[in-house]
Amino acid sequence: MAATEVNMSDGEQFFEGVEKLLEIWFTTDDGNAKTADLRKIPRHNLESLLKIVRCEIISFTKNDQIDAYVLSESSLFISKRRFILKTCGTTIPLLCLEPLLHLAEQFAGFTEVEDLFYSRKNYRRPELQVTPHKHFDQEVALLDALFPDGAAYCLGAINRDCWFLYTLNPVPQRNRRPALPPLEPDQTLEILMTDLDPEIMSIFTREECLNATEATKKAGIDKIIPNMVIDDFLFEPCGYSMNGVTKNGCYMTIHITPENEFSYVSFETNVPSSSYRDIIDKVIDTFLPGKFTVTIFANQTSPVKSTTKELIHMNAIGEWLRRDIQQCNFKNYDLLYAFYSKFPS
């Protein structure tokens, strides 16, 4: 997605497609769990929050389970107790963290962060980022100041393509009270793609498509996960964002930076599935990347665990050879990270 392009001093155009992804699960330390709801935060306050991040709402769709916002730089999803903010370019989402915690308490009735995930791929041009997002060490320092139980990880090869994660990893307590509320099945699949097929990328320009609906259909994005209510946006002169939501509150989101010199596509969903293989195959076939990372978070009750095992035993997905695969086990989630690149022809 490319709302604004950075004009380099030498006239070169560049846009950092790589998103910073912040997902927070809230809970309460008292009996307000039933009435607490993040969607009680007024729109005005959300807009102020996004001003800090340096982006704004450009489209909105909702149902009983989830509010889905398309932003000038990527997406925002808010459900009862989960807040997902994904922003690309030179946005500074970590600066909204403290104000967000205050809003969650003041308006939504949430007093505690149950879980937190901050992640991103390595940037293409880190030197163009704004503090505290120039370096993972900066991001970690900011998060460490807020969360005593935070743990920072780098998955994949630090000197090549890699993926950074900050999450909560508290010391296990012998007499710890059971999690509140009880663990629901949860999973997230993310596919971050670079070096994409130029012909497919040309779909996501105003030259080739009149509007987002046309681009969505032409690329086959509506067929990746059927039965999603889609809110899509085609930027001027190029770039594309879409949110999809299901009745039961699941989401998918795609963001496309189509320029050949720095092409980038991200795909993310939390739909439950006994295998993510089908979705991964469809996404790869839809965008034909040169390289991509796959990350899968799955908690103990998620049905997607079999996908992890499958990917561990596969040295390739179609023409894409696996260069790295890593697994981590966290407090509530297991994580798989894998990196693939097309065989050099």
Place this chain on the structure above:
Amino acid sequence: MAATEVNMSDGEQFFEGVEKLLEIWFTTDDGNAKTADLRKIPRHNLESLLKIVRCEIISFTKNDQIDAYVLSESSLFISKRRFILKTCGTTIPLLCLEPLLHLAEQFAGFTEVEDLFYSRKNYRRPELQVTPHKHFDQEVALLDALFPDGAAYCLGAINRDCWFLYTLNPVPQRNRRPALPPLEPDQTLEILMTDLDPEIMSIFTREECLNATEATKKAGIDKIIPNMVIDDFLFEPCGYSMNGVTKNGCYMTIHITPENEFSYVSFETNVPSSSYRDIIDKVIDTFLPGKFTVTIFANQTSPVKSTTKELIHMNAIGEWLRRDIQQCNFKNYDLLYAFYSKFPS
């Protein structure tokens, strides 16, 4: 192991027990595999090499399969085609890499590096290290300049206890010739311990023990893996190193920095075993650390794979709770990393 102590400007004593561990497997691109042997490198040249690293040989033992050196800062093991250099303190082992490659060609007949592993735990005092060992980024830059296929990883939590690894991870080749010589079973277990029991640590001082043999027996080090020929050394006023070798060329090595303020013990072995659980339990019970990391490398034909599965399903080893566990799959090896800490009493 503590041959020399750093005297800080404020009179504070400190020694960095954390070792830099370099393991290189050599091969030949011609027919000299049978006659090539790293042990053909003359002692004089080895000593010059170690001068670059800033350490020296203080004891030596050998058999048909392996040469084992105790160094002023840790250990060196040389077998036919494998070179293992483990050095602590403020040594600079990566600076010996280029000269070593030349010696391997000139004297031993090896023209190619088949595999390479450079690893270390995070230092306690990185600011006291010497370039290029002050920061993992520096070490990676040096290695990247020598090895186009190198990949750098960080296992565990970057902002807490973690472990760095650089290894070769070449792009898979469609028509790649089979590895030369054929893959033999191989595995390495390493346990890196901090915050150790002060009473046990006092064994490794000249105050409590007259010599190394006494310390080895008193601590029960000779019982961890029986039937090793042990070459041990007790430093003045404190600190301990030992190498053990078996007839068939397996090794173990232990290095101890006993001072309470910065206690550190490392254990490493490549003995094949259907389970490393027994050895891990013995090591932990021998030294009673507050925290420790376990790393296990195992190639496809190694019998230790079951240990990896066992550790994944265990949330604790005795009183030590698991804080992190990660797995990576590389070209020839699978790697398990786990970090444990004692439950706060």
